[in-house]
Amino acid sequence: MLWLAIIQHSKTQGAAVIKMCSLIPKFLDGVSWLETEEGPITLVEYGCADGGNSQYPVKEILKQFYELKKKQIPVHVIHNDLPGSNFSHLFSLIEGSDQSYKREFGNKAPIYSFASGISFYEQVVSSDSVSLAFSSTAFHWQKQRHLHFSNDALFHFHAPVEEHQAWIQASISGLKEIFAHRSNELRLGGRLLLSHLSWDGDRSKGVIPRSVHKVLTNAFFEEFVDRTHKLTREQARACNLPVTILTPAELEGIFPNGVFVPEGANYGLKLLHFEKTVIPSPVLARFESGGIKIDLLAQLVVAATRAWFSPAFRSYLPESVDKDEIEEFIYAKAEEAVRKDPTLIPKHVQAFMIVEKFQVDKL
């Protein structure tokens, strides 16, 4: 089952990465330093995970960059994630996979890969050193865990409205922190391409009532905790995930008048492009076209949720409980629910941004 989870994990987020890559011509269009630069330049990826979805965007960015430059100048590629990330898998892909971006350009291409295991809530490379950067489906992870909610919620969008609002504010401040660091790291005219998990609903309507996530939540609290008493409600409530899904308007709001300037800085980020897109679920599309049956659809959807949810959830569960037992139970319930009702599969909205570092007095 684990292999299934990993494959599906990269596929679902891979769809967002592929869409992000369709914006690379825009991302590279009109870069001010492109003609004169002789390298080495630095390209950074933030939140690379195990590198499964890193190869294609790096390959496409370099391919299109070299075409515009008409020359292969040296590039340092830095892949960033938290210290516990699977960097050895990342490097095994870079060195050995058919998809490797290094292979694409042959052995002699001056492309050098590095890893950075520092949180993207800190500055991870030196100031004014990054020419190009990208990140996909990563900046929605909050900097720290918050106190648990006063109701049974594993996700902020099932919490009482005021508590849910506090998370939104924390997430917006977190993103401002992230952007402040990125604007410091980028050189003037340097660019960041961002693909960000989003949600296009109406917050005033409160919680999102029906989804796989709600099924997991109910199975955990109502069916497992309440019936088995193997962990206390307090312990269960402490297992919510520090991720916040902002709406496109909340994301765009970080750039009033199209710019973000960190406090006291004489530089900032200019929003060159913003769009939102519904990313169709690849497995739901296969189901709808008759390519897979409902049982496999349910397995794949739950495996995808499990792949991103499980590592954090398991780490928050108390050591005294059988984590496998809890997981098997809640994921079985979720599979059963999707089998009965595929509309529980959430609609995946993604926001895309291209930003460029500018000097305030030169705007």
Ligand SMILES: C[S@@+](CC[C@H](N)C(=O)[O-])C[C@H]1O[C@@H](n2cnc3c(N)ncnc32)[C@H](O)[C@@H]1O
């Ligand atoms: C959902 S995965 C996305 C991975 C990949 N970009 C993709 O699109 O498939 C999010 C990644 O962000 C990383 N992440 C979360 N918080 C982070 C932080 N503070 N600093 C660096 N990476 C972080 C996680 O470890 C995880 O690998």
